Amino acid sequence: MFSIDKIRADFPILNREVHGKKLVYLDNGATSQTPKVVIDTIVDYYSNYNANIHRGVHTLSQEATDKYEEARIKIQKHFNAKHSYEIILTSGTTHGVNIVASGFASILQEGDEIIVSALEHHSNIVPWQMLCEKTGAILKVIPMDEDGSLRMDLYHELLNPKTKLVFCNHVSNALGTINPIKEIIHAAHKFGAYVLIDGAQAVPHIKPDVQALDADFYVASAHKMCGPTGVGMLYGKEELLQLLPPYQGGGEMIETVTFEKTTYAGLPHKFEAGTPNICGGIAFGVAVDYMNSVGFSNIEKQENELLSYATQELEKIDGLKIYGTTNKTSVISFNLEGIHPYDVGAILDKLGVAVRTGHHCAQPIMDFYCIPGTVRASFSFYNTKEEVDILVNAVKKAQMMLS
Numbered sequence: 001m002f003s004i005d006k007i008r009a010d011f012p013i014l015n016r017e018v019h020g021k022k023l024v025y026l027d028n029g030a031t032s033q034t035p036k037v038v039i040d041t042i043v044d045y046y047s048n049y050n051a052n053i054h055r056g057v058h059t060l061s062q063e064a065t066d067k068y069e070e071a072r073i074k075i076q077k078h079f080n081a082k083h084s085y086e087i088i089l090t091s092g093t094t095h096g097v098n099i100v101a102s103g104f105a106s107i108l109q110e111g112d113e114i115i116v117s118a119l120e121h122h123s124n125i126v127p128w129q130m131l132c133e134k135t136g137a138i139l140k141v142i143p144m145d146e147d148g149s150l151r152m153d154l155y156h157e158l159l160n161p162k163t164k165l166v167f168c169n170h171v172s173n174a175l176g177t178i179n180p181i182k183e184i185i186h187a188a189h190k191f192g193a194y195v196l197i198d199g200a201q202a203v204p205h206i207k208p209d210v211q212a213l214d215a216d217f218y219v220a221s222a223h224k225m226c227g228p229t230g231v232g233m234l235y236g237k238e239e240l241l242q243l244l245p246p247y248q249g250g251g252e253m254i255e256t257v258t259f260e261k262t263t264y265a266g267l268p269h270k271f272e273a274g275t276p277n278i279c280g281g282i283a284f285g286v287a288v289d290y291m292n293s294v295g296f297s298n299i300e301k302q303e304n305e306l307l308s309y310a311t312q313e314l315e316k317i318d319g320l321k322i323y324g325t326t327n328k329t330s331v332i333s334f335n336l337e338g339i340h341p342y343d344v345g346a347i348l349d350k351l352g353v354a355v356r357t358g359h360h361c362a363q364p365i366m367d368f369y370c371i372p373g374t375v376r377a378s379f380s381f382y383n384t385k386e387e388v389d390i391l392v393n394a395v396k397k398a399q400m401m402l403s
């Protein structure tokens, strides 16, 4: 049974006040908040079994190694990967994208084509531009539409035998748009292209099944789904991870090292050079357990109710425009006519409401709408309708003060 009071009691930070006002945290698209069970895991690790992993013969190292590899298996099962070694623990989504992009630097040829969507976050644009500069590959873009959806008709036209890679986010961080990634993947595979899906904004809301999607790569960050910052995952099909060269050289990613030659470790350690974020990985596994204990159907129901209520109430405000009205997760990007989003965000902060303003690391989307940025309210399952009312009243107050 989903009890919002019980859920909110899991998050100590929700009792915070800012500027003498009750905190209303609506910036979950930037990072989600952290439940006590995850916080306690971090304290427990550093209090009771902090040790380096995969190397020590002593008890603490074995305990830490066991917990870290248990977390990998939890993440594997959560995303329904076939093998645990197809889950590379990274420092986050950006790191995962860069592992794949740099891996293809030794594979792509001049004139090969890479397709990205107009809805991408900078971390799923810039690495591919860098890859094109290195290899002479050509970047193509799936255009977006006024409602924040992708022009799938034009996507199908872009695909051709030269298309080698396609990158798309599962959910847009700036607008909340849920992209038709199964169709995107299926169409790309018809031309033999590989697909990386950026799941950073999907994992707080849904439980992706990478085998059902037939995704070649899928990346995400723990801090978007109640986990700590500095840790995330890259899923890759075994045969593709075998294809890619290591991303970084160092300890852990080797079998044998001589000055004449080094042989590399197998999966997943080939891509996990150096001492990883051990505590973060263990806490990521606990965050996966926590999200599943809340239940993704409960999460979806709560967040959809908040989205429709907030949309209905915000739309009553004259001069307010919402960007992204297609099938989406609980994100509302909006502007007040004649008022810069930054100024709205600053007033909302004074009233205790935390939102994000600006281009949200998705400048091409803002260019499409010819705006400097938006005010983005992003809701999570632990937000409430009362918090929506506080947001709406704060927006009205900001409009009055700034008009």
Ligand SMILES: Cc1ncc(COP(=O)(O)O)c(CN[C@@H](CS)C(=O)O)c1O
Residues within 6 Å of the ligand: 029, 030, 031, 091, 092, 093, 094, 095, 121, 123, 124, 169, 171, 172, 173, 174, 198, 200, 201, 221, 356, 360, 361
């Ligand atoms: C779709 C998408 N793709 C990649 C990233 C980067 O995640 P990292 O954990 O920083 O590596 C993000 C993070 N978006 C935050 C910070 S810019 C936002 O406020 O929207 C994202 O939303």
